[in-house]
Amino acid sequence: MQPVVARRLTADTAAQAGEHDADPDGFFGPAHLYARHLVAELQTPAAGTAPERCVPGQVMLQLSGVGKRYRRRAVFSGVDLTVRGGEVAAIVGANGCGKSTLLRICAGLTPPSCGTVHRTRRVGFVPQDGGTAGWLTAEEHFTLFGAAAGMVPRKAISTGTHLASLLAWRPSRVQPVQELSGGTRQKLNLVLGELHGPDLLLLDEPYQGFDQGSYLDFWRQVRSWRDAGRAVVVVTHLLHELQNVDHVLDLGAVAGRVA
Numbered sequence: 001m002q003p004v005v006a007r008r009l010t011a012d013t014a015a016q017a018g019e020h021d022a023d024p025d026g027f028f029g030p031a032h033l034y035a036r037h038l039v040a041e042l043q044t045p046a047a048g049t050a051p052e053r054c055v056p057g058q059v060m061l062q063l064s065g066v067g068k069r070y071r072r073r074a075v076f077s078g079v080d081l082t083v084r085g086g087e088v089a090a091i092v093g094a095n096g097c098g099k100s101t102l103l104r105i106c107a108g109l110t111p112p113s114c115g116t117v118h119r120t121r122r123v124g125f126v127p128q129d130g131g132t133a134g135w136l137t138a139e140e141h142f143t144l145f146g147a148a149a150g151m152v153p154r155k156a157i158s159t160g161t162h163l164a165s166l167l168a169w170r171p172s173r174v175q176p177v178q179e180l181s182g183g184t185r186q187k188l189n190l191v192l193g194e195l196h197g198p199d200l201l202l203l204d205e206p207y208q209g210f211d212q213g214s215y216l217d218f219w220r221q222v223r224s225w226r227d228a229g230r231a232v233v234v235v236t237h238l239l240h241e242l243q244n245v246d247h248v249l250d251l252g253a254v255a256g257r258v259a
């Protein structure tokens with residue numbers, strides 16, 4: 001879960017910068033020095049990040065009787081879902097039925113109000129709103145997130161660049177992320193979620209802003225993860241893709257029958 005920690009750290013930092021209403025360079029110093037500082041802080045590799053082979057058929061995620069309440073309001077209850085290596089699950093349903101909340105519960109970022117969640121250790125999470133830092137470059141993000149997973153900078157950059165190429169994106173070495181288009185920033189998010197080779201990928205509408213070619217590249221990637229024995233859970237509104245997935249969890253139907 002170290003990449004999740006790194007993502008939270010960069011989001012906190014962005015919030016700090018926003019609160020102080022200062023030029024990031026003046027507040028934190030030059031971007032590359034700040035990135036180096038964060039990398040040093042996250043240098044200790046997460047326990048158990050040594051590469052392991054995905055085992056197709058192995059349970060990567062299991063939800064049993066999971067429910068969520070915000071104060072006295074029930075969002076959903078009684079959610080059961082099992083996703084194995086080599087399977088893709090889609091979470092669908094109307095706006096506000098709790099899809100993002102459920103995905104955060106799967107990632108361990110939001111506690112369920114009831115039920116149990118078992119997940120494999122190596123998880124990649126791609127949130128709907130990215131946790132990227134606008135004044136860092138894509139390469140600095142690769143280095144930062146890679147360090148959190150115990151990758152040396154060179155390996156993190158080459159892996160990130162390779163994964164970006166699978167989405168037809170060639171990151172500039174100098175352009176800060178705040179100058180990227182929305183779709184390209186979303187590609188960065190996707191690459192960061194996959195950088196450490198997770199067994200379980202949790203994706204919250206990861207293709208928002210993608211052009212048609214990138215969208216097709218994305219689903220090609222999903223099939224290649226599945227073929228490699230990884231498990232994928234994707235929140236989606238695009239029902240015509242459901243023929244390509246192994247499980248469909250209609251959270252709208254579940255939410256419609258909460259107590």
Ligand SMILES: Nc1ncnc2c1ncn2[C@@H]1O[C@H](COP(=O)(O)OP(=O)(O)OP(=O)(O)O)[C@@H](O)[C@H]1O
Pocket residue numbers: 070075093094095096097098099100101102
């Ligand atoms: N931290 C929170 N505190 C209180 N209520 C919340 C919180 N987070 C989410 N909610 C509520 O929980 C419900 C589910 O939100 P969520 O974002 O999970 O829905 P969603 O199905 O992903 O929606 P969308 O399709 O629009 O992305 C919404 O009514 C939302 O207002």
